[in-house]
Amino acid sequence: MGDPDEVDDNWLNGEEVACPECHERLYRLDHSPLLDCYFLYCDSCPMRVDVSYYDNTFMTIADALPSQDRTYATLMAALEARLRRCDCAGRFRDSAPRRCHLCSSVLTAISAPSGVDVWPGWWTDETDTASLEEAFTARYFRTEDLWEQ
Ligand SMILES: [Zn+2]
Ligand SMILES: [Zn+2]
Numbered sequence: 001m002g003d004p005d006e007v008d009d010n011w012l013n014g015e016e017v018a019c020p021e022c023h024e025r026l027y028r029l030d031h032s033p034l035l036d037c038y039f040l041y042c043d044s045c046p047m048r049v050d051v052s053y054y055d056n057t058f059m060t061i062a063d064a065l066p067s068q069d070r071t072y073a074t075l076m077a078a079l080e081a082r083l084r085r086c087d088c089a090g091r092f093r094d095s096a097p098r099r100c101h102l103c104s105s106v107l108t109a110i111s112a113p114s115g116v117d118v119w120p121g122w123w124t125d126e127t128d129t130a131s132l133e134e135a136f137t138a139r140y141f142r143t144e145d146l147w148e149q
Contacts, residue, residue: 016121017109019100025121026100028110039117040079044090046101049083049142057082057147076114084148092142101140 012030019026031039038051051058061078062070076094083092090096095114097106110116120136122129 014124017107017118019103019105020108021105022100022103024100024102026107027119027121027124028098028107029117029119031115031117038076038079038094040076040083040092040094041096041098041113042086042088042090043093043096045086045088046099046104047086047088047090047092047140047142049092049146051079051083051146055146072115082147084146086142101136 012032014027014029017026017028018024036053038053039048040051041048053059058079061082062075065074065078080091080093085091098110098113098116098118099106101118101120107118110118120132122132
């Protein structure tokens with residue numbers, strides 16, 4: 001503390017966490033407001049769903065919220081009710097326990113998961129990890145066919 005640059009560099013509270021089971025190196029990060037999306041996490045596996053602010057169904061749901069109750073929690077509950085189940089039959093939820101993507105163990109170090117994202121530890125490495133990121137995104141992000149019919 002005391003050095004303002006240092007504080008600014010970590011404004012999303014990024015911190016390495018290790019999986020309690022397989023010891024995979026992971027990285028927790030507050031969800032960046034610069035991302036034009038919300039992530040909701042499966043309550044039974046490491047999958048997440050990527051809900052874009054520009055998704056038509058998302059906009060319809062957000063617009064339908066009562067004008068006197070447009071809090072984050074209300075929005076998340078409305079999204080959760082409409083999202084298609086995960087392939088594992090779990091439900092996508094803002095406050096689902098965050099999991100290790102390798103072994104699915106719950107990361108108990110993240111006690112308040114709402115608004116927190118978990119990334120592989122190498123995500124922040126200086127080396128070029130573009131192909132790893134692509135593979136991770138393809139495997140663990142649902143970005144299409146999000147909604148129940
Ligand atoms: Zn693990
Ligand atoms: Zn799942």
